[in-house]
Amino acid sequence: MYKGKSGYGLLYAILIITSFIITTNRSMCVDAHAIIHPQYSDTSKIEVYRLTVYGENLSLSDFSPTISVIIEVPKGFTIVEIFNISGWTYKLRREDNIEKIIWDGYLPIGRSVDLIFKARNPDKGGEYEFRVYQKSLIGTIILWNEWSYSGVHGASYLTVKIISRSPGYYPYTSTSLLAIELITIISLITLALIIWRRVGWRKEIRGILWFKHSAPKF
Known part of the structure; x- marks a missing residue:
C-alpha cells in the first residue's frame, strides 16, 4: 500500500x-544527585520519605566511594522512625531545633541507595528544603543544595511542598x-x-x- x-x-x-x-523526563532524574520523594505531601501528615543518593566522584580528583550521607530535616518536621537499610547504620541528632540523620555505609561509584525515614509534616503549608551532605572515603564533603560543578554535577531535587488541601484539590504527585x-x-x-x-x-x-x-x- x-x-x-x-x-x-x-x-x-x-x-x-x-x-x-x-x-527529558528521564534525564531529569538520571542527572540528579540527591532526590527526596515524595515531593508533595499534606500538612500534619506522617509521611514516609525516601532519599535517593548516587555514588559518584565528588571532585575532579576524588573517585573514592561514599561512606556517609547526612540529611538535615527542615524546621517543622519531626522524625518518627528511621528504617534499617542493609549495609548502613544511622544515628539521629538534634541541634538548634533541627533534626539531622547521619547514615554511614559504603556506596561505590555508579551505584545508588535509598535511605528511608518517616516524619511528621509541619502544620503550616509551604515549600521546605532538606539539606543533604555526601562524604567520600578520602574526606570530600558536598552539600548538594548549594554546590554544583558544571559539566560534572547536575541538579538535586530536595524540596518538598507541603499543602493544606482544600476539598476537591489534589496536587500532582510523581x-x-x-x-x-x-x-x-x-x-x-x-x-x-x-x-x-x-x-x-x-x-x-x-x-x-x-x-x-x-x-x-x-
Missing part, C-alpha cells in the same frame, strides 16, 4: 516529540505525573496512526483514479 509522504512526515514528527518528552505522561504518549501514537492511515488511503485512492484516467486504451 502506498503511504503519502505527508503522513510519514507527521508520524515521524509525533514520534520525535514523544521521544523528547520521555528523554505517580500522577507518570500516568499523565503515559496517557500523552499513547494519545500521540494513536493520533499519528489514525492520520497516517487516512492520508495513506487518500493517496492510494488518488493513485488508482490517476491510473484509470492515464492508462492507455486498447
Whole structure:
C-alpha cells in the first residue's frame, strides 16, 4: 500500500516529540544527585520519605566511594522512625531545633541507595528544603543544595511542598505525573496512526483514479 509522504512526515514528527518528552523526563532524574520523594505531601501528615543518593566522584580528583550521607530535616518536621537499610547504620541528632540523620555505609561509584525515614509534616503549608551532605572515603564533603560543578554535577531535587488541601484539590504527585505522561504518549501514537492511515488511503485512492484516467486504451 502506498503511504503519502505527508503522513510519514507527521508520524515521524509525533514520534520525535514523544521521544523528547520521555528523554527529558528521564534525564531529569538520571542527572540528579540527591532526590527526596515524595515531593508533595499534606500538612500534619506522617509521611514516609525516601532519599535517593548516587555514588559518584565528588571532585575532579576524588573517585573514592561514599561512606556517609547526612540529611538535615527542615524546621517543622519531626522524625518518627528511621528504617534499617542493609549495609548502613544511622544515628539521629538534634541541634538548634533541627533534626539531622547521619547514615554511614559504603556506596561505590555508579551505584545508588535509598535511605528511608518517616516524619511528621509541619502544620503550616509551604515549600521546605532538606539539606543533604555526601562524604567520600578520602574526606570530600558536598552539600548538594548549594554546590554544583558544571559539566560534572547536575541538579538535586530536595524540596518538598507541603499543602493544606482544600476539598476537591489534589496536587500532582510523581505517580500522577507518570500516568499523565503515559496517557500523552499513547494519545500521540494513536493520533499519528489514525492520520497516517487516512492520508495513506487518500493517496492510494488518488493513485488508482490517476491510473484509470492515464492508462492507455486498447
